[in-house]
Amino acid sequence: MKTLLKKARELKNLKTREVAQLLGIDQALISKFESGSRKPTKDQVTKLAKLLEIDLETIMVSWLKEKIIHEIGQDEFALKALRAAEEEIKLNSxxxxxxxxxxxxxxxxxxxxxxxxxxxxxxxxxxxxxxxxxxxxxxxxxxxxxxxxxxxxxxxxxxxxxxxxxxxxxxxxxxxxxxxxxxxxxxxxxxxxxxxxxxxxxxxxxxxxxxxxxxxxxxxxxxxxxxxxxxxxxxxxxxxxxxxxxxxxxxxxxxxxxxxxxxxxxxxxxxxxxxxxxxxxxxxxxxxxxxxxxxxxxxxxxxxxxxxxxxxxxxxxxxxxxxxxxxxxxxxxxxxxxxxxxxxxxxxx
The missing domain is CATH 1.10.3290.10 (Fido-like domain)
Known part of the structure; x- marks a missing residue:
């Protein structure tokens, strides 16, 4: 997701401080989002997608993927848990x-x-x-x-x-x-x-x-x-x-x-x-x-x-x-x- 955000910002010819000003987010946070050292909230992702004209589904999938990997990616039961979660998500839909x-x-x-x-x-x-x-x-x-x-x-x-x-x-x-x-x-x-x-x-x-x-x-x-x-x-x-x-x-x-x-x-x-x-x-x-x-x-x-x-x-x-x-x-x-x-x-x- 960090690459997605940086490329979209550069395509819009915006500096990190300009993005920060437009969204009311601290400039240091924008830099951390792009370096991958900090994860944005769901609300921040939505705002970034709108400003940088990133497809919302694309960025949300990337954000959720990284969130899941961060939580359970190294656990020995991660794949089994993901399969069980997939079935339950399907069922709830x-x-x-x-x-x-x-x-x-x-x-x-x-x-x-x-x-x-x-x-x-x-x-x-x-x-x-x-x-x-x-x-x-x-x-x-x-x-x-x-x-x-x-x-x-x-x-x-x-x-x-x-x-x-x-x-x-x-x-x-x-x-x-x-x-x-x-x-x-x-x-x-x-x-x-x-x-x-x-x-x-x-x-x-x-x-x-x-x-x-x-x-x-x-x-x-x-x-x-x-x-x-x-x-x-x-x-x-x-x-x-x-x-x-x-x-x-x-x-x-x-x-x-x-x-x-x-x-x-x-x-x-x-x-x-x-x-x-x-x-x-x-x-x-x-x-x-x-x-x-x-x-x-x-x-x-x-x-x-x-x-x-x-x-x-x-x-x-x-x-x-x-x-x-x-x-x-x-x-x-x-x-x-x-x-x-x-x-x-x-x-x-």
Whole structure:
């Protein structure tokens, strides 16, 4: 950057004292900027770029590069840190925090009003209802992926340990594993443990336990092709960094963004990464609901019918392909509101 500044000043036929006078900066500082013995502030760089007619992007990139090298250039972990920072910077540019629509804000306000009523019910009275809602969530999530167990059969498999005639072992394991994954999440929340990249791998391992043992808890090692050409999952080599960056973003924003928006955004971004060969849908829904439960909301369960499934996939596709992220957040808000209303109605009877 020092060469860039000196050449630009000389091209303008300006002396260092003239630059100093025009910008209100000490002449000695201008000389130090050009010798490299002192780094200008961001504000000073902007002023210098304008006066000396240097392309702002060019000089800012040079300034930031030198700043980074100065801070971490000699550290043994510098390159690894830079790669991790690159992924997080990319993620933050993809996931800007923006003002919500009037409609979404209205629903969020209604959700929070209903949620405030949950505190008025005793834990003893609500525990059986919560358990029933979790079984329903397991049924609905598995149904989305083609499991043919009914709600009643799912309940019998989970709570009574029964084997349902005519149903495959895989379908039984899907019900048992999903319920265990919910318990895994609840235990972490109870222990106030953060949602991190390694927990996601554990969730996937639970979901596919006994079903696809070679894949369980393993990121995909090969590129995959999705039928929808507008959706391009990330390169396998970048998966760990992408997932880590996503949850770093979550940690940095979990107290800044409404939990509904937070949960929907993390789920959508997780599916964009598509870290596993199988099980991405179930794991992403579990992550979403983990965030909701962490913030005192209920499990948001997508109803097991074709209309709701079509609405879900349509809204999700729009979010993943960046056509319209608002519709998916609105969809998640609506199903959370339905869950809360159903819960209040049931517990009030």
């Amino acid at each position: 993809i996931l800007p925090v923006k003002k919500v629509s009037t409609l979404l804000q209205k629903i969020l306000d209604e959700i929070d009003f209903i949620k405030s009523k949950l505190k008025t019910f005793s834990q003893i009275k609500t525990s059986s209802i919560t358990q029933a809602l979790e079984v329903e969530y397991t049924f609905c999530s598995n149904w989305m992926e083609g499991n043919t167990l009914s709600l009643e059969e799912t309940d019998l498999v989970i709570n009574e340990g029964q084997t349902i005639s005519g149903k495959s072992m895989r379908e039984h394991l899907e019900a048992i594993n999903h319920q265990e994954a919910i318990e895994f999440i609840k235990n972490r929340i109870q222990n106030n443990e953060a949602l991190l990249e390694k927990e996601i791998v554990s969730l996937h391992s639970i979901i596919l336990r006994g079903i696809l043992p070679k894949e369980a808890g393993q990121y995909r090692a090969v590129a995959i092709t999705i039928k929808d050409k507008s959706f391009n999952p990330c390169d396998p080599a970048a998966i760990p960094q992408e997932v880590e960056a996503l949850f770093n973003w979550y940690e940095g924003n979990k107290n800044k963004i409404h939990p509904i928006i937070l949960a929907a955004t993390v789920k959508e971004r997780f599916l964009t990464i598509h870290p596993f060969i199988n099980g991405n849908g179930k794991v992403s829904r579990l992550i979403m609901n983990s965030i909701l439960l962490q913030h005192g909301y209920l499990v948001a369960s997508i109803k097991a019918d074709n209309d709701n499934r079509n609405l879900y996939y349509q809204a999700l596709k729009g979010a993943i392909t960046k056509e319209n992220k608002d519709d998916f957040i609105l969809f998640v808000a609506q199903i959370e509101k339905q869950s809360l209303e159903h819960y209040i109605e049931t517990v009030s009877q």
